[in-house]
Amino acid sequence: MTKNVTxxxxxxADIETIYGFLTKPEKQALWWGPPGTTITTxxxxxxxxxxxxxxxxxxxxSKFHISGVVTSSEPPNRVEFTWGWHDGDGKRGNESHVIFSLEAVEANKTRFTVTHIGLENEQAIIGHEKGWNANLDKLKIALN
Amino acid sequence: MDTLSTKFAALGDSTRFAIVERLLNEGELPVSDLHSNFDMSPPAISRHLKVLREAKIVNCKVKAQQRLYSVRQESMAEISKWVMDHKEFWMGSMDRLDALIRKEINEENE
Structure with a gap:
């Protein structure tokens, strides 16, 4: 079963400013990833x-490697791309799809929505072979 | 050997995984309980427990001639750190984006 995350x-900020942060390489690299992570390349x-x-x-x-293809970029409202985690051996796992969408709420207020579609599981195992997600879900449930 | 990959390898077996899951759900259990619960010979279960001990996923202590097994919480914490939740990923990213935008606006206003 696949899941979506929104x-x-x-x-x-205005929509063009936000779009810049989402699509310009020098800006994107500044915010991708949860706090505590650093982009190396x-x-x-x-x-x-x-x-x-x-x-x-x-x-x-811990090391993370993600890759994909930008399939559409429609300034300043929408970017769509594919997404796949790589395991420790560099092998790419299941592919999911991500949509960034922007909507001007007011002149200086922009709603940014990330929709992550077709995730095999809510969690990704970093640096390990696939098939582990379901097991870790079970472990997390047991731990809580 | 108690590296993370050893732990993943140890948990990669369905019987061992079921043992760990049971210990997580029920807490400390005597080895006799584990033997009675799996459709497998006691020596086979013992071999699985040895693998789990060596990977430092479970602890074994002897008490009143009983061997009691439990899950090492440190190991579970180590494993769960390797799990990236997609919602966490994007929410965390948005926190950083928000901080960046605020900084940029402040700089423009100065």
């Missing part, structure tokens, strides 16, 4: 269609 927030450029990747490191030295 996260949205309103930012205090990347090829992020969502202004045009084509492949992308990021490699990140967590504060505990």
């Amino acid at each position: 996260v949205e927030r309103i930012f205090e 990347h090829d992020l450029d969502f202004m045009s269609e084509g492949s992308w990747f990021v490699k990140m490191e967590g504060s505990d030295n």
